[in-house]
Amino acid sequence: MGGFSSRRTWKVCAICGSSDVTFARTASGWLAAQSYMCKDCGYVGPLVVEIDSMEEKERMQRRYRRLAKKGVFK
């Protein structure tokens, strides 16, 4: 009992670090397998990162903002 099962993890967008990701849906409304949609940066695809701390998420978001400022994601 206990141990690893109690550890909380989050799935966050691999691009911007947002935890506001949902499963993407196909045009016909079905859930698209292995595909996620990020509500913050608009990314759609299979890349999400599983993290286990909020610090990691903040680190990703800082990195994204830095890159976004340079116009990398235009």
Ligand SMILES: [Zn+2]
């Ligand atoms: Zn995103």
